[in-house]
Amino acid sequence: MxxxxxxxxxxxxxxxxxxxxxxxxxxxxxxxxxxxxxxxxxxxxxxxxxxxxxxxxxxxxxxxxxxxxxxxxxxxxxxLARDGELHPLQKAFVECGAIQCGFCTPGMLLTSKALLDENPDPTREEVKSYLSGNLCRCTGYVKIVDAVLAAATEMNKGGK
Amino acid sequence: MSQKLTCVGKRITQKDVLLKATGEARYVPDVRLPGMLWGKVLHSPYPHAKIKKIDKSKAEKLPGVAAVITVEDAPKILWARSFRDMPMAPSGALQRADEYILADKARYVGDPVAAIAAVDEKTAEEALELIEVDYEQLPFVLDPFEAIKPGAPLVHDYAKNNMAVHLTPPPFLVKGDVEKGFAESDVVVEEKFFVSKQVACQMETQSCVASVDSSGKITCYSPCQLAHPFRRELGKMFNVPVGKINVINPFVGGSFGCRLSCHNEPICVLLSMKTHKPVKLVYSKEEDFISIDTRTPHYYTVKMGFKKDGTLNAMNLDVTTWAGGYLSRAQLAGGITLIWGLGHYRCPNMNGSCDVIYTNTTVAGAGRGFGNPAIMWGVEEVVDMAAEKLGMNPVELRLKNTKQTGEMANMGLPIESSYIDDCIREGARAIGWDEKRGKNKGGNGTLKRGVGMATMTHCSGAWPLLIEHSNAFIKFNEDGTADLTVNPGSPGTHIWGTLSQIAAEGLGIPVEDIYIVTGETDKTMFDLGSHASRSTYVTGNAVLEAARLAKKQLLERAGKILSESPDDLDVRDRQIYVKSNPEKKTSVANVCSQAIYNLKGDSMNISGKSSWCSHYNSIPTAAYFAEVEVDTETGEVKILNFVTAVDCGKAINPMTVEGQCEGGVQQGVGYGLTEDYVINKNTGAVESNNFTSYKMPGTMDMPETTKTIIIDKPDPKGPFGAKGVGEPGLVGVAPAIGNAIHDAVGVWMKDLPATPEKILKALMEKSPQQD
Amino acid sequence: MFRTLKPFGYFEPKTIEEAIGALSVHGAKAKVLAGGVDLVPRLRKRQAHPEYMINIQQIEELDGIIKETAEGLRIGALASLRSIELSPLVKKNYFVLHEAIHSIASIQVKTQGTAVGNLCVATPASDVAPALLVLDAKFRIVGPSGEKTVPAENFYLGVGQTVLQPNEIITEILLPKPQAKTGGAFLKLVRTAADIAKVNAAATLTMADGACKEARIAVGSVATTVLRVKKAEGVLKEQKLDLKVIETAARAAAEEVKPISDLRSTAEYRKETTRVLVKRALEKALERAKA
CATH class of the missing domain: 3.10.20.30 (Beta-grasp domain)
Structure with a gap:
């Protein structure tokens, strides 16, 4: 073609x-x-x-x-990182133990970014709901959701 | 263990995790070599068929196609995807070489029969449809009980009645007189169970990049968990010296047992040999589902007899394991169910058997927990059934029968440490057992709540069933940092971080100063690989020993510089100081630098190397608690709360331990409730061949709360007291949920997955609807 | 088995006329592409073999606008599921549609996928279709001989089959103005949250003087198409709605469906839970109608 x-x-x-x-x-x-x-x-x-x-x-x-x-x-x-500076979501994923094999991580991070752009202060339930189209076989999602909430807190604190 | 730990026990992120957050981490499908071709495999559409003729001429003529290969092009050597001659201490070499690189006869839907290499993936896939295979369809058999009937189609000529192997428990688990034991029991429960073929569902599909250069050197990028045994098998398969083979594990996108075998790697190597170019072969998810190893499915009967006071008096397990078209590890995963099941509780009379049967289905091999989740589903349900009959609290019944430190463990060795009773008590407290158990049956209309529990014991490596050999090498760099060379790949278990923490603690330097060298068989000494929750324990002990030796050298050099006896020195905060006079010190960097750039003529690279073989096996134990809500009109189960209390010795990194347990809950929820491997009875085709049709839990399917309690009491044999924890997270999840369902609505689910359809049916049979 | 797609010709019409023209020339050899979330995986699985792909996303006359009109609400053909879910107008006046789309788990699928695309796939398991059926939606369809409006109820012919001709496209979804004292609800059963329905049910109830003036119930995944269960609706009409009447209607609904057993569920389960879901949807709708 x-x-x-x-x-x-x-x-x-x-x-x-x-x-x-x-x-x-x-x-x-x-x-x-x-x-x-x-x-x-x-x-x-x-x-x-x-x-x-x-x-x-x-x-x-x-x-x-x-x-x-x-x-x-x-x-x-x-x-996602700008000028060598990690996005707060990337930092949070690394620090919270939200990454195991890492194969789902890029998709998880980008979906999470869309969530926080849309809703900067989500509840735990809203995070789970927004990420329901992203499968992960390693983490049980617990620390992924923790990380998104931690990043939201950090970003709101920084006034970004 | 009285020493003060500075690094072990801390929540430290493994260094390379950063690369996974930025997209820099390269997995096998991300590897690109100059001049690389793309491979593609043609799989049999039939479960059992003679391959009469393969016409590859049309495919070969397609522009861009470099090679089309079939069994004719493959070495005439049978190989074992689970690797031959792995030393099996009690039972000899059980791994059987039973397949060719490409099939001589198709034995399951998905069996690779031909392969292509072409300039790009599109061309390879186009060529695939041009290969004409003349199959002669043969009668096939999917069900193990059909397969052993006289006259059933034979999957392999050597295996009469398709019986791959008949196993009995190891001698230390055949005890007393079982029949007499049951006769003398006050309550006997006997039930049949079925557990399905759970799929690993690792997110990175099975992939390989292979390159065979003009010297014959084979470089193979593979996600295989057992890189060194795989390298040896490749050598045998292609009659190539092992030294000419480098197996590289880059980042691995999940494993969960399926990577214990190799799958499309030999095909990829063969394509590279034929084309003299590097070849990349990446399976689609559908190919993953039909042609890489699944967990073994089992039918089994659990019979347990108890005395009135709850003492377990007799136990028998009869297991039928349903292997696929090839054996892989089904014989081990089947046989070891007897070890997990019979070895868990104290019992004076016990026996069992396990038949492993070939069928024309996708190959069943290892799955995380290796048979333990399968058998504990039934054992722990039967314990709850007995508790009901005895009128005992299931918590108390289990506490009565748990094995303690010093008793004989599941693998026939003394238990080095067991804190299973702490797991049970602390887990019960956390879930609110006393307040909730049996308390909410009448509440909330159609929604009934219940709590349930399960327990397990596992292993830290497979000694004495399997040799547990690891090597570690530590060398100090001139700036005082250290390179740690080990082999285990990183399927996501953060083992590199765990081993770095052990090394840092052992050397007395910060974990930031440890750099891992790993992932290539060329660079690393032998390591059995990642399996059986072994790496923290076995490789960890190797690392600790290497650290001890390296530190000894370091202090000896420092002693010369400081004119002190090495015995009087120690390392802290990158300084080597005199214990009695901490002000007298020199830096680690200074000692290392002077050792390497030494003008006096006694240069050395300070290092330590250890070969480690485990001659003991410390068992991790755990208790699991689920609180569920069952909708009595739809059979749907919602998991409200889940608690895992785990005794994994000293947690080297509690964050990693939690991660393993939380991930185990996801897999256990799937195993228990949603994941079903469906094979069409008429065609033998796999109907659940992608995430659309095979459903693993997503965020919304997980418990509302998930809690991990780490008992954190050191084991005497593990490095800094650690035991294995890679697999336990999953083992008791499903039975805890099953028992909670019973507490909620009074039905016992016996077949996994316990779907709403099955639960509703059971509810209706229990109390027919009144019209 | 495949990872790449087979080659096809690609066309990006700028007008509806061009699109219809291209579809008329290529007929069944062409596929209309909007979001792609259903079509692209089917291409990958070799379940669809188009020679031409007509991407309608660049047609200037088509849009994704959701707006109130004199007759009710108009949803443009390119409106994503997500934009409909988030629309305040939909949430306020057509809650059952919001609820149906909300039940679709994947944000990505909802962002990319359009409601019209979901309808045209004609899966009996659609979550959108039952909601539109009970909202009495109509579809504006344009073809070579001009424009027509088809009620949602008459749209489906069978699995993967609709009244839409290969050279026609849907340009708008039209919803009538909501009546006073109307409540709606959507429910579904799935294997995991991110799944297509085993069974779903949508209902709207319009009450007047304490009795049911109008009832619409639609169910999915229990026959070859999503369907209205009219006997069940008939049970409710002009009745004071108590639990007994609702249960009778729910039983009637279960009698009207013809489910099959497949990978996702069994025929028996689907029949039984049709009753349960219809009952629960009616109870919820009633509660909302009264509110």
Whole structure:
């Protein structure tokens, strides 16, 4: 199939990319841009490991054709830290023991970022509900939820 | 253990965790080598079929395809995915080499029959559909009881009636006279149970990157937990010296037992050999579900007899383990159910048996807890049934029969330490046992609440069933930091952090100064690998011994500099000081630097190396408590509160211990309530082949509260008193929930998973609805 | 078994006319793409084999706007499930729809997926469809011969089948103004929270003078399509609603459904819990109608 040129702004950098129509955003990020922090697990939209933020909203890169992301702004895990400074969510995940094997972590972090952008002071129940599309086999989710709440507290304190 | 600990016991984050938070951590699917091709495997769609002919010409002609391989291209050597000749102390070599790299005959839906290497994944997948396989479908058998009937289709010619192996308990667990024991019991309970084929559901699918260069050197990036035994098996398989093979474990996206075997790695290596290029092979989640090892499913009967006062008097277990098309570790995971089940409580009369039967289903092997979660489901339900008949509190009944320090443990060695009674008492207090047990049956309309419990004993490594050998090497760098070389990969258990804490404590330097060197068989000395909750205990002891030796060298060098006897020196805050005169000191960095850059001619790299073999096995114990709410009209179970009280000796890192236990609760909830591996009876196909159809718990399915109580009493043999804790988190979760369901609504669930469908059916059978 | 998608042609129409034109040319060989959360996994599993993909996200005449109109509420074809869930208008006047979408667990699926896309998949397990059925929704459909409006109730023909022709698209969902003293509720049973329904039920009740003026009950995952259970509705009409009447209606609902056994549940369980869910949905709806 014919390749087409699309423009993606990924982590603040504009990329002109040539893709075939059936190529997913996940493949572009991993195979063309070498941003392997975005994972692929189930390929069925069930596990959330491939989550990225598209125009600030959490979406599944495995279920998104790259063509449909043309012109959009994409944040992957590689873009979450700014100027070498970890995002408070990253710090909290590290400090709270929210990371074990780490394969779900990029998706968890980005979904959590979308949550805190939308709702800076969530309850425990709201965190659990927002993360219900992200599967984890290691942690039992306890420390993940702890970490999101800790990050929210930290961010609210910092007035960010 | 009176020494003051500065690092062990602290909640310290393992260094590399940071890389997982930034996306920098590279897992096998993230590895990219120059000139790399993509591999793809063709799996059998039939559960049992002769492969008459494979026409690969169309696939080979597709532009971009570099190789198409079948069994014809594979070495004519049978291999064992669970690795041959692993030294088994009492029973000899039980691992059986029973498969080729690609199937000679398809033995289950998912059996790899051909493979492709192509320029990219898309081309490889396109070529897959061009391979024409002429199968002759054979009669197949999915059910173990059907499989042993005369005339049943044979999965392997060597195994008559598909019986892979018939096992009896080890001699130390055959005791007294069971029949007499039951006859002399006041209450005897006998029940049948079934536990299903739980899937590891590790988030990173099975993957491999293999590169065979012109010298014949094999580099294999693999998530395999047993890197050194795997390397040896690869050597045998391809007739290559072990020294020419480097198995690399990069970051591993979860394991839970499935990585004890290797799966698509030999295929990937073979593709690289054929194409002279590196090859990457990443399974889809569906391929994971049908063709990597699942937990072993079991049918079994538990029979227990008690005296009036609650003393366990006789016990018998008859287990049927349902292996798949190949044996993997089903014979071990099956046989060891007898050890966990019979070895848990004190009992004068006991016996058991275990049949391991081939079927045309996905291969069953190791799963976290290795048979312990399976058997304790039934054993702990039967204990509660007996408690009901005896009119005893299940807490008291268990306390009456728990084994204590010094008694014989499940593996036939004396118990080094057991604080199971503390687990039971503290857990019961935390869940509110006395206030809640049997108290809320009539309340809240259709919602009934109940509490239940379960207990278990596990192991720290598999000695004396298996050799438990680890090595550790510590060398001091010139700035006073230290490199710790060990092998265990990091499937997410934070073992590198745990071992670093042990090393830091042993050396007397801060944990920040420890740098782990690991993950490559080329760089590391032998280690059996991560299994059986062994790494903290066995590798940990190796590390502690290496630290002792390195510290000895360090103090000897320091003694020369300070003109003091090494015995009078110690290390604290990166300084080596004279114990009687702490003001007299020199820095660790100074000693190390002077040792390396030494102009006097006696240079040395201060180091310590230890080879460690466990000759004892300290058993972790635990008690689990669940509070549930059952909807009597829908059979739905909500878990309100869950408490795990764990005796893992001294917790090297309490945060890690909690993490293991909390994760165990997720897997146990899934095992108990939702996870069902469904095979179509007519086709043999796996119907639950992705997260859409196979449901593991998400955030909303977890208990409202989850609490881990760490008893934290040191064991005499573990490093700083630690015992294994990687697997226990899961073991007793399901039975605690099952017993809580009974407390809530009065029905016993015997088959896992205990779905709302089964619970509602049981409720309706118990009290038919009145119209 | 696969990780990549098979190649297909891709078209991004800018107008509805262009889209209809492209769909008319390619017929069943083409697939309409909006959110992709259902379609892309099916492409990966080789369960759908389109030669052409028509991405309707760039059509200027289509939008995701949710707004009040003289007749009630209008939801644009591109409205994501999440935007409908969060809409204050939906929460205020069409709570049963909010509740149905809220029951879908994954934020990502709701962010990416559209309500219209969910409807067009025509799964009998849709959570959105029963809510729309009891809200008496209509779908505006555009095709080569112009525009028409189809009641949600008449939309479904079978599993994966609707009255929508391959060259037609839904442009809007239309909901009538809510009546006074109306309450609604949605309930479902699942294996885990993030799952499609084993059984679901939606109900709306409109009360007048202490009696039921209008009752609508729809159930999902218990027949080849989501369906209204009209015998059950009939039991309630003009009645004073006490527990006994509600139980009778719930039993009638269970009689009307024809569930099957599959991976997610059994036919017996689905029949029995249809009764339970309908009963509970009616009780909740009644409570809300009175409030």
């Amino acid at each position: 014919k390749k087409e040129i699309i423009n993606l702004t990924v982590n603040g950098t504009l990329h002109e990319i040539s893709v075939e129509p059936q190529v997913t955003l996940n493949e572009v990020l991993r195979e063309q841009l070498d941003l392997t922090g975005t994972k692929l697990s189930c390929g069925a939209g069930e596990c959330g490991a491939c989550t990225v933020l598209i125009d600030g909203k959490p979406e599944l890169s495995c279920c998104t054709l790259a063509m449909t992301a043309n012109g959009k702004d994409i944040l992957t895990i590689e873009g």
